[in-house]
Amino acid sequence: MCRPQVPFARGGAEILADTLVxxxxxxxxxADLVSVPFKWYPGARVLTQAFLWRMLDxxxxxxxxxxxxxxxxxxxxxxxxxxxxxxxxxxFRQAYELDRTELGQFGESSEERALRRKVQTLDRVxxxxxxxxxxxxxxxxxxxxxxxxxxxEYLPPPPQxxxxxxxxxxxxxxxxxxxxxxxxxxxxxxxxxLDPALEVVIAGDGPDRPRLExxxxxxxxxxxxxxxxxxxxGELADLYARxxxxxxxxxxxxxxxxxxxxxxxxxxxxxxxxxxxxxxxVADGRTGLVVAxxxxxxxxxxxxxxxxxxxxxxYGRAGKELASEVTWDRAIARLLA
Amino acid sequence: xxxxxxxxxxxxxxxxxxxxxxxLPALRERVDVTVVGRGRKKAPRGTDIALYHVGNNPDAxxxxxxxxxxxxxxxxxxxxxxxxxxxxxxxxxxxxxxYLDAMEREHGVVGRLLAHGVIDKRxxxxxxxxxxxxxxxxxxLGDATGVIVHSRHVRDRxxxxxxxxxxxxxxxxxxxxxxxxxxxxxxxxxxxxxxxxNASKRIPELLRAVANxxxxxxxxxxxxxGPASPGFDLERRLQRLGLxxxxxxxxxxxxxxxxxxLMAGSDVLVNLRHPTMGETSGSVIRALSLGKPLVVSxxxxxxxxxxxxxxxxxxxxxxxxxxxxxxxLLVAREDVRAxxxxxxxxxxxREHDLQRVADLYAAAxxxxxxxxxxxxxxxxxxxxxxxxxxxxxxxxxxxxxARRLAEVELG
Numbered sequence: 213m214c215r216p217q218v219p220f221a222r223g224g225a226e227i228l229a230d231t232l233v234x235x236x237x238x239x240x241x242x243a244d245l246v247s248v249p250f251k252w253y254p255g256a257r258v259l260t261q262a263f264l265w266r267m268l269d270x271x272x273x274x275x276x277x278x279x280x281x282x283x284x285x286x287x288x289x290x291x292x293x294x295x296x297x298x299x300x301x302x303x304f305r306q307a308y309e310l311d312r313t314e315l316g317q318f319g320e321s322s323e324e325r326a327l328r329r330k331v332q333t334l335d336r337v338x339x340x341x342x343x344x345x346x347x348x349x350x351x352x353x354x355x356x357x358x359x360x361x362x363x364x365e366y367l368p369p370p371p372q373x374x375x376x377x378x379x380x381x382x383x384x385x386x387x388x389x390x391x392x393x394x395x396x397x398x399x400x401x402x403x404x405x406l407d408p409a410l411e412v413v414i415a416g417d418g419p420d421r422p423r424l425e426x427x428x429x430x431x432x433x434x435x436x437x438x439x440x441x442x443x444x445x446g447e448l449a450d451l452y453a454r455x456x457x458x459x460x461x462x463x464x465x466x467x468x469x470x471x472x473x474x475x476x477x478x479x480x481x482x483x484x485x486x487x488x489x490x491x492x493x494v495a496d497g498r499t500g501l502v503v504a505x506x507x508x509x510x511x512x513x514x515x516x517x518x519x520x521x522x523x524x525x526x527y528g529r530a531g532k533e534l535a536s537e538v539t540w541d542r543a544i545a546r547l548l549a
Numbered sequence: 550x551x552x553x554x555x556x557x558x559x560x561x562x563x564x565x566x567x568x569x570x571x572x573l574p575a576l577r578e579r580v581d582v583t584v585v586g587r588g589r590k591k592a593p594r595g596t597d598i599a600l601y602h603v604g605n606n607p608d609a610x611x612x613x614x615x616x617x618x619x620x621x622x623x624x625x626x627x628x629x630x631x632x633x634x635x636x637x638x639x640x641x642x643x644x645x646x647x648y649l650d651a652m653e654r655e656h657g658v659v660g661r662l663l664a665h666g667v668i669d670k671r672x673x674x675x676x677x678x679x680x681x682x683x684x685x686x687x688x689x690l691g692d693a694t695g696v697i698v699h700s701r702h703v704r705d706r707x708x709x710x711x712x713x714x715x716x717x718x719x720x721x722x723x724x725x726x727x728x729x730x731x732x733x734x735x736x737x738x739x740x741x742x743x744x745x746x747n748a749s750k751r752i753p754e755l756l757r758a759v760a761n762x763x764x765x766x767x768x769x770x771x772x773x774x775g776p777a778s779p780g781f782d783l784e785r786r787l788q789r790l791g792l793x794x795x796x797x798x799x800x801x802x803x804x805x806x807x808x809x810x811l812m813a814g815s816d817v818l819v820n821l822r823h824p825t826m827g828e829t830s831g832s833v834i835r836a837l838s839l840g841k842p843l844v845v846s847x848x849x850x851x852x853x854x855x856x857x858x859x860x861x862x863x864x865x866x867x868x869x870x871x872x873x874x875x876x877x878l879l880v881a882r883e884d885v886r887a888x889x890x891x892x893x894x895x896x897x898x899r900e901h902d903l904q905r906v907a908d909l910y911a912a913a914x915x916x917x918x919x920x921x922x923x924x925x926x927x928x929x930x931x932x933x934x935x936x937x938x939x940x941x942x943x944x945x946x947x948x949x950x951a952r953r954l955a956e957v958e959l960g
Contacts, residue, residue: 256926259959263931266953290957322597323926325550326919329912333958361899 213243214265214281214288216250223390224469225285225301228348228369232282232299232547235540241548246270250287252304253317259330265290282547283342286331290338297547298342300352300364302466307331308359309464315394336360346547349467349489367546368492370538371472374449378478378528381521384411385482385514386455388448388470391418395462396484398427402507403514405431410514412459415440415451452477457517457524461505464488472538475499475531480524482513499531551581552914553592555616556602556625557609558584564831565604565627571722575907580914590616598918603689604628605826607637614638617692623917624693625719629703629827632680635688640668655687655710681824686710695917697910700850703827715916715958719909721829723838723901729806731813734798737768738880741815741841743808743832747778751821751846751864751872753786758872759797760790766880767796772815774800774808809835816886817842817879821872823864825849837897842889844875857892928960 215229236243252258270281270293282297283289286304306317307328318324339362347353347364356364389395401424404410428437458474459482467489471481481500483490496502503509517524556569576582583593592599599622601613639647645668652660666672675683687710695715698704704716746752759771777783787793818836825848836843845851847861860875879886940946954960
């Protein structure tokens with residue numbers, strides 16, 4: 213199981229890979245994790261770091277053949293193997309749809325433009341070698357098809373195992389996410405400023421935290437927004453169990469485990485029409501609310517859920533039915549087929 | 550990025566002029582394009598990269614190759630066989646030495662001797678008799694910093710010619726299907742064939758096959774559209790096969806609107822050729838857009854069409870028989886025609902979408918403009934790391950690193 217990792221950071225892709233190893237072992241397979249630090253700057257480092265994967269020999273280990281390898285996200289799928297499967301979490305998005313946006317990385321010089329193209333070439337070659345190609349969401353599969361012409365099968369990964377339960381529909385909206393700009397937690401903070409009855413718990417940590425805390429202070433939201441930081445699995449399950457709804461509205465997200473986790477806790481999900489992957493599960497008026505990416509719309513939607521708890525609960529239950537279909541048994545059967 | 554764009558353009562009547570007219574608006578949405586006027590030999594000041602469209606016709610492309618000589622850049626190779634272009638740019642300008650050198654560069658002493666034979670009029674001009682055996686693509690590849698081709702076939706031939714720079718396969722873009730009323734020339738199944746009428750388009754074999762098919766399916770009509778090459782006696786052949794009075798509809802040169810209408814009114818489209826010069830066919834692209842089942846020769850670019858959209862006929866001794874079988878199937882089975890037509894339309898959408906093609910152009914141009922610097926940076930870092938652990942150039946370890954880099958097109 214191959215996954216790159218930014219040292220000291222851990223997100224959905226890391227959890228997915230680690231869990232897959234555990235689940236494979238639980239089914240009697242010998243599985244192990246191979247990791248190389250993920251580094252994408254400066255300059256051509258994005259390519260040379262990727263090239264490290266290419267030099268690995270995973271055909272056999274200590275004289276025993278390795279039957280197959282699974283790559284996950286950019287850089288790891290450059291690995292060589294006669295039976296390379298890829299369960300694509302995402303490509304290097306700065307080279308694609310994030311290019312020339314504020315989240316982009318490559319400038320306008322000839323060299324940087326070409327660097328971006330080289331990343332695309334790596335993808336085309338390395339993903340083209342895969343004997344089976346899966347994508348964690350239709351959104352990721354569509355992007356791949358658009359950018360490389362390669363077709364991937366949609367294979368949603370199950371969420372992490374937690375003590376999912378519902379103990380009621382409390383007063384607060386929960387955000388579970390890494391705190392960085394693309395996750396758009398600032399929209400929720402601004403929504404809280406617009407609705408004096410809205411209470412929010414923000415679980416997670418990340419580089420955007422100081423800015424978000426500053427924003428909350430400026431808006432005078434002390435007491436109504438709690439930054440819980442990184443929480444334990446027990447605390448997370450408890451927050452899910454008690455919240456009114458879960459807010460999850462990143463920009464064009466690849467997939468996002470959070471909606472499925474919310475559903476397993478029978479909670480509706482509040483998201484935005486441009487969130488990408490989450491929209492494969494969150495349907496407006498069925499399993500949650502989908503609104504325009506504006507603070508006023510989010511405030512209005514959160515207020516509506518607060519005043520319509522029966523509907524909120526029924527959305528959560530409908531979500532649970534969906535999420536219960538996404539199991540490791542099914543995922544592993546397809547991945548290894 | 551500023552791109553200087555060298556190409557024939559309308560009102561010049563060449564396939565490549567039409568191609569550029571289609572591509573340019575979409576390309577302009579992605580990069581800053583300056584079209585260089587015909588005959589000018591210098592890219593404008595401030596150009597980052599120059600793009601040269603090269604085909605086999607010296608009247609249309611000699612000035613472009615002259616410009617390429619002054620400033621290397623990305624070459625779009627519309628044909629692989631450039632013998633006619635080269636002879637026009639050398640012998641046509643009184644430069645016999647240039648022709649001798651071009652032949653020797655690609656084909657050694659034998660090439661030079663043959664070139665002498667041509668110059669002395671002891672053998673027929675090779676560009677007419679055997680151009681496919683003497684393609685002379687090196688004449689332009691030497692100045693190319695990157696090459697864009699339309700097929701894997703030509704990519705492989707470019708590689709085979711020793712070109713080591715980046716080569717990208719960019720499909721021919723599809724024209725939007727215009728608003729037209731299909732024009733039916735007969736009631737039964739109409740088999741359409743569009744283009745120059747001559748032996749290299751396999752018209753003799755096609756006529757024989759249609760005559761065969763009509764024995765069991767007399768309702769079939771062959772629609773033959775396009776001027777006949779001088780010396781190709783179509784009438785005599787039609788008479789001999791009993792096709793002179795029935796089973797054939799004949800049109801000479803027609804305009805674009807009529808072309809679309811007649812194609813749309815055909816049930817099956819046939820596009821054969823042998824030998825191939827590595828070219829694509831605008832007619833085949835139009836047929837795909839229209840969702841028509843195709844019968845093509847199993848050569849070059851045509852061989853790369855997906856089998857679900859095109860039946861392929863090898864140009865061998867059984868050609869007429871294979872062609873008869875293919876036409877028999879398509880004439881008899883409306884369901885097969887419909888399925889192949891749907892597949893054809895899907896190919897046009899998937900492979901030949903104009904926006905996709907323009908994206909691929911932008912990628913090729915950006916790669917050509919800055920890719921060398923990126924490759925240098927990668928190689929520098931990898932070789933420093935290798936040297937740091939004692940891997941010297943020329944060792945087995947260094948060769949493995951080079952092989953791995955090449956696999957992922959780095960360095």
